[in-house]
Amino acid sequence: MTQTATDFTTGNVPDAPRSDLPELLLALSRDLRAISYTVDGVAEALGPSAHAALGRDQLIPALLVSGRLAGSDDTSVRALAAVVQLWLLAVPQSVDAIDAALPHVRTQGLADLGLVAVESGVVTAKVDLRPYGWDPNQDGSGGAELWVASDLAAHQAPGVLRHDHVLGIGQASTTLVQVTVRKHSRRALDLGTGCGIQTFHLLHHCEHVTATDISERALAFTRFNLLLNAPQLNLDPANLEDRVSLRLGSLLEPVAGQRFDLVVSNPPFVITPRASGETPSGQFTYRDGGLPGDEIVASLVRTMSGVLEPGGTAQMLGNWEVVSGSEWHDRPAAWLEGQDIDSWFIQREQVGPEQYAETWLQDASENRDRAHYRESYAAYLDDFASRDVGGIGFGMIWMRRRDAAQAAIKRFEEITYPIEQPIGPHLGAAVDRADWLVGASLPDTRLVVAGDVTEERHQRPGALHPGVILLRQGAGLRRTNLLSTELAGFVSACDGELTVRQLAGALEAILGNAEDIDPATFREGLLAGVENLVLDGFLIPAQEKETP
Structure with a gap:
């Protein structure tokens, strides 16, 4: 797939929303904010069950709730219901209802922006326009409340999706x-x-x-x-x-x-x-x-x-x-x-291959045409089989x-x-x-156990010692690490007081009295295990430990 690269500066592309009408864009954002057409506003209006179903592309619960809201005596509630039905549920609305809900941009402004089609007093969505946002620091930055326009999805419009x-x-x-x-x-x-x-x-x-x-x-x-x-x-x-x-x-x-x-x-x-x-x-x-x-x-x-x-x-x-x-x-x-x-x-x-084919044929609503679905499904399987x-x-x-x-x-x-x-x-x-490990001297570092880490020990009934010792992370990638006896002993002593070298020496002395071990081999294996625990976040430098 090749195409000459060019700057894109036009605000008027066929079958797409127009971005060259700044006054209408400002009026639209003002109207949407006034009726609380936001992530939280829609969630509160629909309720947790219907809102969760909508997140799974199931429209019926939201249709039922918004239908009741449309009959409310509260004009702001009716306004939000009309906009939710128009763009999230793809239910046509009357011109009067949209004009009342969005009094500054009005139906004509939406049509000029390419967001709706109007015929015989009925307003139909041409796009999906929905609230989007995130809480402060959720992604490492400030929060935001936005709106996102895209094409209507398979659950909102009949037929196979357009190829663009x-x-x-x-x-x-x-x-x-x-x-x-x-x-x-x-x-x-x-x-x-x-x-x-x-x-x-x-x-x-x-x-x-x-x-x-x-x-x-x-x-x-x-x-x-x-x-x-x-x-x-x-x-x-x-x-x-x-x-x-x-x-x-x-x-x-x-x-x-x-x-x-x-x-x-x-x-x-x-x-x-x-x-x-x-x-x-x-x-x-x-x-x-x-x-x-x-x-x-x-x-x-x-x-x-x-x-x-x-x-x-x-x-x-x-x-x-x-x-x-x-x-x-x-x-x-x-x-x-x-x-x-x-x-x-x-x-x-x-x-x-079978599940993959089913997923993507359904994604584009290609399963709505039985003959096309059968032919396309077979093409997927033949294609994968050709490359084993x-x-x-x-x-x-x-x-x-x-x-x-x-x-x-x-x-x-x-x-x-x-x-x-x-x-x-x-x-x-x-x-x-x-x-950090590239420039650090790990043996001279003091380590502590990360705050989300817990330990599990499993042993047979009557056994003197555990047969399995696990470290588990409660955050991040939530890894589980199987520990040797010596590595488990090392972790249990990581309180930030002694260096890695000092802890390794103490363990070597303790185990050396009971087992025949080679000191160099023991330290090399222990340090490799400690380094892996640091890389995966089970152990962290003492200075990183959070203050309660």
Whole structure:
């Protein structure tokens, strides 16, 4: 998939919201805030059960609740119900109801902005416009209350999605938000911006963001969303380019020759069978990269270092194929061969070809046409079989263009159980610990047990000693570590009073009286175990211990 990279500055793209009408954008944001069309406002109005169901794309409970609210004597309650039904539930409304709910922008203004269609006094949503936000410091930055426009989803509109569908706030986008390490950056890149979710968060801790996409409609939605939320994002609508550059083009082509401190990407990583003679118009641009197999992710991993400043990081989501009989990380490891780049792959899920096909055919509502579904399902299975693919992995990727002061990191982990969210701060802390160990003298360090760590001991009834000793993390990646007897003894003595060298010497003396051990081998093995516990956050330098 190739396309010439160009600056995107137009506010008027066919079949996309208009961002060149600043007075109407201001009126719309004023009206939405006045009726509490916010995350908290909608949640309070619908109630916990209906709001939770709406989060699962189940509309019926919210339809029932909003229907009752529409008959309220309170005009503000009726106004919120009308807007919820219009944009979240895709229920047509009367012109009178929308004019009353949004008195400054009114129905005509919404139509001019390309958000609704009006016919015979009935207002129909052309887009999904929903509240979005986060609490202060939830992602390492300040909080925000925003609105996000995207195309209507499969549960809101009949038929198969259009191939240039602009995806809204989905699980993948929020996963990337939560996994991103939030540090101040001078220049950031949002690769494959979609409707702009990642850019919103980047603007809170980055001086300038370049947002790219292959889809002109996606960039139009992003521009609309940025300007609608300009005050909350600290943007000057008259000089958007001072902080945000929108670039049209494929993959890294739009930023060739540029360097960034941070790159985030939720790329079109879905593995889709390629048909002979297929053109981009036959692909779903929001998810299909247009390359065979997992090559879209592979190509980004192989070339990402070319757009990173020294020490710069990249975080992305991706799929990778697992060839039958191989380990899941064999292919990602091959992508990294010959590169001077740090990497950390965390596989969160692995599914078989059948489940993968079912997931993505349903995602685009392709299961609504039985004949098309059968043909497409078979194409998926044939495509995977042609490469002997036995499974497809999904996970998170962290990369860094290393400099001399940083640790060499090559990690592949499979973590399929629930982890703490947002996980970004914990990933950042883990990298910081790895870098700290490069310059630190571990034997001369005083360590303490991290505050979220607990110990479990298991033994057979009547046994004198435990057969299994486990350390568990209650936060972050929530790892479990199986300890040897000597390492368990070391951890139990880590109160910040003695150095690692002193504790190791004490253990050596105690165990040496009871066992025949080689001092050098003992210390080497113990220090390796301690270093791993520090890397994973079970043990931390004493100065990091929080004051109660």
